[in-house]
Amino acid sequence: MSVIAHQQVAAGGLWSRMSLGQKQRIWAWGFLAVPLLFYVVIRFWPTFQAFYLSVTDWTITRPAAFVGLENYKRLLADALFWQVFRNTFLYLILGTPISLLISFTVAYYLDRVRFMHSFIRALYFLPFLTTAAAMAWVWRWFYQPVPIGVINDILASFGIPQQPFLRSTTQALPAVLAPAVWAGLGFQIIIFLAGLRAIPVTYYEAARIDGLSEGAILRRITIPLLKPTLVFLVVFSSIGFLRIFDQVYNINTNDPGGPLNSTKPLVLMIYQTAFSSYEMGYAAAQTVVLFVILLVISLVQLRIMRDR
Amino acid sequence: MRFRHMLASVALGVVTLAASxxxxxxxxxxxxxxxxxxxxxxxxxxxxxxxxxxxxxxxxxxxxxxxxxxxxxxxxxxxxxxxxxxxxxxxxxxxxxxxxxxxxxxxxxxxxxxxxxxxxxxxxxxxxxxxxxxxxxxxLALFYNKKIFKDAGLDPNNPPKTLEELVAAAEKTTKRDGSGNITSAGMTLDMGGQDHQWWREVLIRQFGGVPYTDNDTKVAYNDEAGLKALTFYTDLQKKHKVGQTGFMDEGQAAFRAGLAAMTIDGTFRLGSFGTIKSFEWGVTELPANAQGVRSNYAxxxxxxxxxxxxxxxxxxxxxxxxxxxxxxxxxxxxxxxxxxxxxxxxxxxxxxxxxxxxxxxxKGLEYSHTTLFKDETAQRQGAIDMVNRVLIGGEDPKTSLAKAAEAEQAIIDRAKR
Missing domain, CATH: 3.40.190.10 (Periplasmic binding protein-like II)
Incomplete structure (x- = not known):
């Protein structure tokens, strides 16, 4: 009892001797420590753990043994990895520009529409609120062959030969990408609209008085002033497409990753290696590669931001 | 005082509980x-x-x-x-x-x-x-839709007993639209379902081979028998056109919907098929080959x-x-x-x-085999890919079979280390 009291006095003494600024700093760090600790334990520590795992042959049931760069060597020699790598970048280089082009066009014209503006905006935003898994299942049925596939039923009624879509090595990836692009549109449109609204009206008025054409206004004023918005969306959607998973997995669960891996992205390969084959070490090596790719792209983005 | 009493009784309770x-x-x-x-x-x-x-x-x-x-x-x-x-x-x-x-x-x-x-x-x-x-x-067994059988002029109480009869019945029960698209399949083709087991432990053996040797650690199907088994399977779509992979998304879904005359599935499907109300179905042993050889996967x-x-x-x-x-x-x-x-x-x-x-x-259990899978998902994927290479990629079955054998051997070897 007396020991505790003594400590309280000592602590109280130390506390009362501190300046207000010091106390504020202690409080601030006290509060910051909670999320910081959370991040260290939940995010950073597992990340470093993944680096360590990537040089072992851990399989959950068997103890891990150090294998050096064996996993990375296997990865480079794995034909599936290169296919998956190609797919992942196809999602990126097709998905990002297409989705940005569509969403910008929609936002650009929607910005001028006054009639039912909020309603139309809400309609565009709706898919973004839908669970990706549920959406993938609906599209999965759209793409089915006759007699149940809506798209093929329409094609067949016009006498056009039915398309294999998800059952084709060439059509499957665009078929998976379409709902992913569609789902992201709502969000991008909202951000573009906010960006467009942020451009001062006076610039446009001045340009119109000077007799600039609409095309010139778009090129000289709107797009340059939208650059911060554009950079944000490019980065945001790039990371999204690089990490695409739910749509791909759910649209083809009975042959995950599409026929002959034609739609399999890196994340799905990691998932299968880890939680279906239980090759944790190999999966960790794939994760490290994905981490590096995302890091490089993020650094490039920071560079562009600074150039502004 | 009352509190102490309560404490004592709780302690007593804990002790009794622990003892019992x-x-x-x-x-x-x-x-x-x-x-x-x-x-x-x-x-x-x-x-x-x-x-x-x-x-x-x-x-x-x-x-x-x-x-x-x-x-x-x-x-x-x-x-x-x-x-x-x-x-x-x-x-x-x-x-x-x-x-x-x-x-x-x-x-x-x-x-x-x-x-x-x-x-x-x-x-x-x-x-x-x-x-x-x-x-x-x-x-496994062969499920068949008695209604479709009757409509096609087949005896609903006499399902196919051999592979030859299976193909014949499938040809009679397949329905197509004007442009040749299948609207109701004779036989479901779904490697992601049970067909890979059918191919591996049944068809290969019926065509005279064995899928593996050395306690299922050596892939042995890259031979004449394996090729015949694969060709028989892919011909159902390519030559006889009685089924199509991906039709109705899954084989069992096609059968459930009454849009497939026959499907191969396991006992575990009985619960799901038991709720079918729109038609009567039957079950029969997996068809034998011409010499009467049967096999099954259990x-x-x-x-x-x-x-x-x-x-x-x-x-x-x-x-x-x-x-x-x-x-x-x-x-x-x-x-x-x-x-x-x-x-x-x-x-x-x-x-x-x-x-x-x-x-x-x-009856199937008496002559059934089990595959000692090392990584069932990956090995099944190998079979799915093998068939896809032939049916979608247009690859020669022999080449595709060789690739599948090599890939599966690698999976088995890796698991051994």
Whole structure:
């Protein structure tokens, strides 16, 4: 009892001797420590753990043994990895520009529409609120062959030969990408609209008085002033497409990753290696590669931001 | 004062509870969530506890997707089950991870096991030791839609008995629209379903080969028999055009919807097909080849004792395992879950063999094989890809078969290390 009291006095003494600024700093760090600790334990520590795992042959049931760069060597020699790598970048280089082009066009014209503006905006935003898994299942049925596939039923009624879509090595990836692009549109449109609204009206008025054409206004004023918005969306959607998973997995669960891996992205390969084959070490090596790719792209983005 | 009183009575209560708890041994049983399986096991546990009042069994279940990971993590952490349910194909993994222990020969003599169970029990044997016993087993059979058969002028009580008859019946029952698209399939083609098992353990053998040698560690199907088996399968779509992979998304969905005359599936599908109202269906043995050779693929979930069970818990676990693999338990399991008894005597009763639904599956058990998968998902994917290369990529079956054999051998070799 007396020991505790003594400590309280000592602590109280130390506390009362501190300046207000010091106390504020202690409080601030006290509060910051909670999320910081959370991040260290939940995010950073597992990340470093993944680096360590990537040089072992851990399989959950068997103890891990150090294998050096064996996993990375296997990865480079794995034909599936290169296919998956190609797919992942196809999602990126097709998905990002297409989705940005569509969403910008929609936002650009929607910005001028006054009639039912909020309603139309809400309609565009709706898919973004839908669970990706549920959406993938609906599209999965759209793409089915006759007699149940809506798209093929329409094609067949016009006498056009039915398309294999998800059952084709060439059509499957665009078929998976379409709902992913569609789902992201709502969000991008909202951000573009906010960006467009942020451009001062006076610039446009001045340009119109000077007799600039609409095309010139778009090129000289709107797009340059939208650059911060554009950079944000490019980065945001790039990371999204690089990490695409739910749509791909759910649209083809009975042959995950599409026929002959034609739609399999890196994340799905990691998932299968880890939680279906239980090759944790190999999966960790794939994760490290994905981490590096995302890091490089993020650094490039920071560079562009600074150039502004 | 009153507070102290209360405290004392609580303490007394705890002591009494602990004392009575010490008398009953509590063991834990783990299986994955599947409504009827959980229900059956709850019944078995109740009966077992009635007969053994000194043992309490606690059942824990969770989704199939996390099952292996969770069991492994728990046992390695010294937690988890004393008796665990595992797919026969996971046995190597579980042994390597020191998660399950061999059954003691004194409690479970090998000679008795081999005498009483179907031969597929050998998949649980490593060296001289058995590592688990199943309650129920599953096999494959050919489901057919009697209505479509009748409409096509076929006898609904005389389903195909040979592969040749299968193709003929499929040709008669396939319906197509004006542009030749299939609107109702004669035969479902779904490698992601059970067709890869059909190809691997049935067709290859019927065309004169074996899928593997050396305890399923050497791929042996890259030969004439394997090629014939693959060609037979892909010809169903390419030549006879009686089915199409991806039609109605899944083979079982096509059959359920009444848009496929025939499909190959397992006992585990009986529950789902049992709810079909729009047409009557039948089951028959998988078709034989021209020489009358039949084969089947059987699989099962076994119950094993984990390394965590020691001392009196081990004794209790052994008692429990004995009970859940007894003829009595098998009977309950069949009634509740619809899976076939793993003991010959319990399965091959005249009543069961004459049963219109169970009969064909039971007959299949007599000549069935089990594949000792190393990584079932990956090995199945190999078979899916092999067929896709032919049907979508237009690749020559011989080349595709060789690629599949090479890829599968690599999977097996990697698991061995």
């Amino acid at each position: 708890g010490a008398k009953a041994v509590e063991i834990e049983y783990w299986q994955y969530v599947f409504d009827t399986r959980v229900k059956a096991m709850t019944q078995l546990i109740a009966k077992f506890q009635e007969a053994n009042p000194d043992i309490k069994v606690k059942q824990t279940t969770f989704p199939y997707a996390d099952y292996q990971t969770k069991v492994a993590a728990a046992i390695l952490a010294g937690q988890g089950p004393d008796v665990v349910q595992l797919f026969y194909g996971w046995t190597d993994n579980f042994i390597a991870g020191k998660m399950i222990r061999p059954l003691r020969a004194e409690a479970f003599p090998a000679a008795e096991i081999e005498r009483d169970f179907f031969p597929i029990i050998s998949a649980m044997k490593r060296g001289n030791d058995y590592y688990g016993l199943p309650t129920a087993v599953r096999s 699989s099962y979930f076994a119950n094993a004792i984990t390394t965590k069970a020691e001392g009196e818990k081990l004794a209790a676990a052994e008692k429990f395992l004995k009970y859940v693999s007894s003829p009595d338990a098998m009977k309950i399991w069949m009634e509740v879950v619809g899976e076939l008894p793993a003991r010959r005597a319990a399965a091959l009763t005249p009543e069961n063999i004459a049963h219109p639904v169970y009969g064909p599956f039971l």
